[in-house]
Amino acid sequence: MIGYLEGTVKRIRRDHLILLCGPVGYLVYVSAPSLYEEGQHLALYTHQQFKEDGQMLYGFEDEEVYQLFTLLIQVKGLGCKTVMSMLAHADGDTIIRAIENGDAAALKKLPGIGAKTAGQILLDLKGKIVLPESSSKKAEKTVSPQVGEVEEALLSLGYKQPEIDSINPSELAKEHPGVDALLRCCLKELARRKKGI
Structure with missing residues (x-):
C-alpha cells in the first residue's frame, strides 16, 4: 500500500499529475492539478484504490x-x-x-x-x-467586502475556491485597492499559474 510520496512534478494533466520519485513516475489524481507547476517539489499523502481493471492513486498535501x-x-x-x-x-x-x-x-x-x-x-x-x-x-477569518466581491466574480467565471485561495486575494488587495484593479490582478495571477510561469 502506497501511503506517501515525495518527489518532483514531471507532468500536469487535466485531472492528475505525474510525480517523479527517483527513476519512477507515479500517476496521482489530485483535486486541482492547475495549482501545481512542472518541476515543483511536492509531498503527498496518498490513498491507493484497487480495482478490477487496475490501481489508482489519489494525493493530498494536507x-x-x-x-x-x-x-x-x-x-x-x-x-x-x-x-x-x-x-x-x-x-x-x-x-x-x-x-x-x-x-x-x-x-x-x-x-x-x-x-x-x-x-x-x-x-x-x-x-x-x-x-x-x-x-x-480559518473559519473565523473575515474577508473584506472588496475581496468577497472579487472572489464571487472569479467563482462565476469558473475558477474553483482552492485556486482562488492559492493566490491570496486579501494579500493582493493591499497593493491593488478597488474591485476592478484587484480583479484584474487576480485574473493575471491565475493565468500565470495555469501557464506554469
Missing part, C-alpha cells in the same frame, strides 16, 4: 484533507472520483462545517451530490468529525 477523503469514501453512494470532485469545488474546512452544521443544502451544491447522498453523508458523519483548531481559525 493530512486533514486526506483523512476527510477516507471518511467520505466510506459513505454509501460516494466513490473516490466523486469525493475528489467535491474537494475540487470546496475546501475541506467548508465540507466539514457543512457536515457538522447539518447543512444538506450546502452539500447538494457540490458536484455529484443529490438530496439522498447529502442525507447519507450527514447520517454517517455528522458529529464524528472534529474540526481542527487551524480550521476553526
Whole structure:
C-alpha cells in the first residue's frame, strides 16, 4: 500500500499529475492539478484504490484533507472520483462545517451530490468529525467586502475556491485597492499559474 510520496512534478494533466520519485513516475489524481507547476517539489499523502481493471492513486498535501477523503469514501453512494470532485469545488474546512452544521443544502451544491447522498453523508458523519483548531481559525477569518466581491466574480467565471485561495486575494488587495484593479490582478495571477510561469 502506497501511503506517501515525495518527489518532483514531471507532468500536469487535466485531472492528475505525474510525480517523479527517483527513476519512477507515479500517476496521482489530485483535486486541482492547475495549482501545481512542472518541476515543483511536492509531498503527498496518498490513498491507493484497487480495482478490477487496475490501481489508482489519489494525493493530498494536507493530512486533514486526506483523512476527510477516507471518511467520505466510506459513505454509501460516494466513490473516490466523486469525493475528489467535491474537494475540487470546496475546501475541506467548508465540507466539514457543512457536515457538522447539518447543512444538506450546502452539500447538494457540490458536484455529484443529490438530496439522498447529502442525507447519507450527514447520517454517517455528522458529529464524528472534529474540526481542527487551524480550521476553526480559518473559519473565523473575515474577508473584506472588496475581496468577497472579487472572489464571487472569479467563482462565476469558473475558477474553483482552492485556486482562488492559492493566490491570496486579501494579500493582493493591499497593493491593488478597488474591485476592478484587484480583479484584474487576480485574473493575471491565475493565468500565470495555469501557464506554469
